[in-house]
Amino acid sequence: MNGLQSSANLPRIQATRYDIELPVVNHVSAETSFTSLLTEIPEGLLAKAYEIVEEKLKEVSKYVSKWLQFQSLWDLGDTDVYKRLGDDLSEWQKILAELKKSRTTFDNEEKERSFGPIVVNYGQVQSKVGDKYDFWQKEILKNFTGKLGDSMGQFYTDIAKAKDDLESYAKESKITSVSLPLSKI
Numbered sequence: 001m002n003g004l005q006s007s008a009n010l011p012r013i014q015a016t017r018y019d020i021e022l023p024v025v026n027h028v029s030a031e032t033s034f035t036s037l038l039t040e041i042p043e044g045l046l047a048k049a050y051e052i053v054e055e056k057l058k059e060v061s062k063y064v065s066k067w068l069q070f071q072s073l074w075d076l077g078d079t080d081v082y083k084r085l086g087d088d089l090s091e092w093q094k095i096l097a098e099l100k101k102s103r104t105t106f107d108n109e110e111k112e113r114s115f116g117p118i119v120v121n122y123g124q125v126q127s128k129v130g131d132k133y134d135f136w137q138k139e140i141l142k143n144f145t146g147k148l149g150d151s152m153g154q155f156y157t158d159i160a161k162a163k164d165d166l167e168s169y170a171k172e173s174k175i176t177s178v179s180l181p182l183s184k185i
Contacts, residue, residue: 009033060115067122073132082143089151092144099137103130 011032038046085091107130111123 056115060118070129103133
């Protein structure tokens with residue numbers, strides 16, 4: 001209410017202060033400010049107006065904070081990401097899925113969002129965030145494919161070694177040959 005009281009103390013326009021004369025119809029006021037108007041507002045109406053404005057500002061703030069979260073894309077270091085993900089391929093897949101899902105927040109044709117009299121124009125930020133997301137998605141995907149390739153190579157090596165071990169075990173064993181009657185062959 002303090003801001004309202006200071007606004008109520010603003011000076012009223014006085015016709016006598018200007019070169020032209022403005023006709024005043026049946027009301028000549030000696031008041032020089034708007035302080036008397038505060039007594040004419042119905043009780044609770046001003047509080048309700050402030051409440052509505054606060055709700056609208058909270059809604060705008062929540063929406064803007066969603067956009068500000070994308071700031072972390074610029075602050076994020078690639079080594080930190082790769083270190084956190086490590087060699088766990090399921091974590092790499094999760095992060096790629098999250099990137100794809102998060103993209104729907106800003107990947108649209110709209111350039112602004114209106115909250116009544118407040119309009120948030122995010123057109124310039126939208127393209128920059130999209131470019132940064134593309135960069136991160138490509139980098140993470142590239143590193144994921146490298147990790148996946150390494151994992152597949154290691155899997156192949158393990159399987160080939162197991163096959164060789166099994167074959168050498170089978171050759172050394174004396175029970176490897178089974179005689180079947182010719183009718184079963």
